[in-house]
Amino acid sequence: MRDPRIDRALGVCKKIVAVFANSWKKKKALAKAQEQLNLPQHTFITECPTRWGSRQRMIERVLEQQKAIQQVLSADRKQRHLVPTWQDIEVLESISKALGPLLEFTDALSGEQQVTVSYVKPVLSLFNSEVLAIKPDDTELTKQIKQTILDYLNEKYAADSVDKLLGLASTLDPRFKHRYNSADKIPAIESTLKAELLGMLNEEENPATSQVPTADEDQAEEEEDISEPLPAKKTKKSFGSYFKKRQSGKDSEQSTVEKEMQSYLMIPEMDSDADPLEWWKTQEVNFPRLGKLAKKYLCIPASSSPSERAFSTGGNIVTCHRAALKPEAVDRLVFLSNNLKHM
Template sequence: MVPLQKVDKDGFRAMVKTLDPRYVLPGRKYFSQTAIPNLYEQHRSKLDAELRTVAYFSTTADLWSSRTMEPYLSITVHFISDDWELRNHCLQTSYFPDDHTGLIIAQGLREALDSWRLKEERQVALTTDSGANIVKAVQLNDWRRLQCFGHRLHLAIERSVKDARIELAVGVCKQIVAAFSYSWKRKRDLAIAQAELGLPKHQLKTEMPTRWGLRQKMIERVTEQERAINQVLKADKKTRHLVPSWQDMDVLEPVNKVLSPLQEFTDALSGERYVSVSYLKPVLHLFNETILAEGENDTQLTKDMKTTILTYLNEKYSDPGTDDLLDMASLLDPRFKTTYIKIEKVDEIKARAVDEIKSLLTEQQADTTGTSSALPKAVAAAAEPEVKRKKSLASFFKKQGSSTAQSRATLSDEEIKVELRSYLKAVEVDSDTDPLEWWKCHQVNFPRVAKLARKYLCIPATIAPSERAFSTGGNIVTCHRSALKPDAVDRLVFLAQNL
């Protein structure tokens, strides 16, 4: 986002004058005090009206610090519209200068929902990282929490690479990358060696300690360009000691073999324009059965890494509350249904689905049927004097009529079960099918189950939406705009994310 002071620059004003000499460009003060606040209020009101029509929603939340070390709390909301579109909005990036204890964060989260008039009981789940303070906050609010898959996978991988051999080999990689990063001559020689050896003309990549994917990319690039790297380093006496040994390569290759397939899953589950929560069960099953399963040609280091990652993920996702949530999301995805639910839990999840559908229908009936219609009847009944009438033949069947109504209610429960069975027996759906498009076409056939699908399929599997708000905030609060007030940061991030 361009700083507002750009409108006061002579070059910018000259360009606008050239484009349209009749246009009078306002100054920075107009944009900062009038245009942007009005635009913010306009879009906030529009989003507020849209949220009024949402039956159920999910959220993500996380804390971050700006370049000026000012703490902020970002919250995003996710829901499925009446047209079966997954909507995502950044609600706010609020200044959070208080101590980041669980109690204070819990209060901040409640205040954030209250400011948008969102009811806590309508929140299906809150996706967060595994920070102790935010986990405690969710517990204090008695909310359902889904742990971020990206953070869990990162912690699992960090545990798997805590090996002296891996740390030594990664250290060699970092030294090699540094040797090429700060020398244009070595970069030139590397390009020449790549052409001679027929290797891809790729640059070496640096790592970032907080992003395991970048470390994996660094290792992958070093193993790919090993021959070219050796040729360049051996030609210079000062860098011959950096040539990776065969022991280093025997470590780097298994590490790359284990980690490279996992990167694609992290990227895929971080999307916010499509359903992701229902993928978690199938992904965990795929990890256990295929991707991280021990192979015949695996080295002991490879087996140890796979075992460590699987043990950690299976332990963290074996929590009963999380497991039930993922089972329900998988059940409501027409691509998976009961495929990845444990056989002994299928009947339990079906029964819970029936109960939740009944609850949704009851809530819907309560919302549509107000007490206003009953009030005039009660007043009229009170005003009319009671007249004693002769008992008619129909009066003898009143009890039978009430039992008929009761049987109809029971029939409604049976209809829910029949509809759920029909949905589960429907034609198999291709794995590339968009589940929301499928539900849009088939909600007429399964209207009750569709209500439950709209409730659960909006949950994001990661906190990537909140982290994208962090990135937007980082692009706004730059070193040249470090004096921005927190309210201005909130407005600018809101507009940048939601426009």
């Protein structure tokens, strides 16, 4: 949102950070003031446009060191005008109060080592009900910021295709299932899951045979055609086959799918801190087809942060001094860089 009060307060923050970053005398004076005022010995954080949360952390650090900043800058006649006014402090506190709780959620949704897509609907629900809910002690600016963020997020994830994907992922997460799906959309989600499960059953019963035959296979088929057909071996009918229930293939598939779905939904939800992938690893024996669907949907990242990190890694590898690397070598180096740091 565009607001002149916010623009001014952020401009003051950036100038303060620049002053202390470019002067060793100011750094020394800041450390002395922090010691006198019993403040943490922290340096200032510079905002980076490509690093989410850096603006919020910059604001928090300026508010934390407010008294030390005032003491150091007030002693310098040339930079005394950079001391934040009470209006600037009020604006910065309003921004920090609205954006501060979002940092932890954003970091969690941008992770690569855990399931993130199934968290989106629960997080949106939490934002609307608690985190970004309007509180009596909120300033008008804080209320405006919260409402602007909520309107943006609700509109961003309101598309039918996006909402459907998030609903499927949330349902396949044993921590949430249908808890955050609206009642009117649950039937559509379950019918989509059943359709995909039926498709899996059909593939298992009728595996694709569209592979291109090799030369040896063609020759073997020709030889089989030339040779005389062998008489079919007569199989003996077992005694138990007389009592086997006759059921159409389609009804049997539908029944199998519905039983697997209902059995999964009837199991109590697992702890929200547990790893859903570990749960599916142990329970895939009981829900083999739902387990495959869970792998399909839960592997989707909730944000583009992982791919952006890969691009950043590639930019650090392919520099002006290493511009002759072959694409295969770049792929291997990016792979090693992204995987070795997690070991």
